[in-house]
Amino acid sequence: QLHLLESGPGLVKPSETLSLTCTLSGGSMTTTPHFWGWIRQPPGKGLEWLGSISYSGNSYQNPSLRGRLTISVDTSKRQFSLELASVTAADTAVYYCSRHAGEYVVHPSDLWGQGALVTVSS
Amino acid sequence: SYVLTQPPSVSVAPGKTAKIACGGNNIGTKSVHWYQQKPAQAPLLVIYDESDRPSGIPDRFSGSNSGNTATLTISSVEAGDEADYYCQVWDSNTDHYVFGTGTKVTVL
Numbered sequence: 305q306l307h308l309l310e311s312g313p314g315l316v317k318p319s320e321t322l323s324l325t326c327t328l329s330g331g332s333m334t335t336t337p338h339f340w341g342w343i344r345q346p347p348g349k350g351l352e353w354l355g356s357i358s359y360s361g362n363s364y365q366n367p368s369l370r371g372r373l374t375i376s377v378d379t380s381k382r383q384f385s386l387e388l389a390s391v392t393a394a395d396t397a398v399y400y401c402s403r404h405a406g407e408y409v410v411h412p413s414d415l416w417g418q419g420a421l422v423t424v425s426s
Numbered sequence: 427s428y429v430l431t432q433p434p435s436v437s438v439a440p441g442k443t444a445k446i447a448c449g450g451n452n453i454g455t456k457s458v459h460w461y462q463q464k465p466a467q468a469p470l471l472v473i474y475d476e477s478d479r480p481s482g483i484p485d486r487f488s489g490s491n492s493g494n495t496a497t498l499t500i501s502s503v504e505a506g507d508e509a510d511y512y513c514q515v516w517d518s519n520t521d522h523y524v525f526g527t528g529t530k531v532t533v534l
Contacts, residue, residue, distance in 0.1 A: 343525075351469065351512050351514075367427070400468055410457060412475075413461075417468065
């Protein structure tokens with residue numbers, strides 16, 4: 305059974321960098337090619353797609369993040385990561401990692417992590 | 427940027443049909459995915475490519491897409507269908523995903 309699990313600090317200070325890692329268990333990231341994504345949800349609000357990356361490192365990002373986002377993948381560790389720079393309180397959210405259903409980013413997210421709450425506060 | 431608009435809420439009696447609209451400019455030309463999210467849970471894919479169902483999703487869930495509106499239909503609604511529902515499309519003009527504003531379905 306495949307599982308995704310987000311990990312990282314639950315509290316980040318304003319202006320610092322938010323870093324999260326998503327680890328895949330129960331399978332390989334390279335047996336069949338997939339895109340891997342990050343989505344967030346501020347408390348009481350809707351979903352926002354942040355970005356997605358392929359197993360080979362090809363990535364897409366939400367332009368609203370204005371270059372603050374870095375997504376990387378390490379298939380040998382079965383992990384992909386998110387770094388969001390210069391955070392403010394508006395970045396407080398539950399961050400989800402996900403797997404796209406296939407090798408193209410247009411495939412939907414068919415596997416999700418449980419989500420990790422990250423609060424931006426001093 | 428591309429905007430997807432959903433009604434904030436839909437109420438439906440058990441056994442009846444719920445229809446959730448997702449409005450966007452020429453959305454009929456795009457592939458639409460739908461997610462169900464229950465409180466304190468991660469989203470769950472219920473419809474992809476406007477009308478296909480993932481394995482394990484009951485056939486009470488169906489989708490359609492034409493013109494400026496995509497629709498998720500839930501037939502014979504059950505109490506367990508109470509959740510927030512989000513549509514999603516890939517905007518090929520800007521190469522990024524857009525989520526709809528979300529619809530809370532309440533089973534009366």
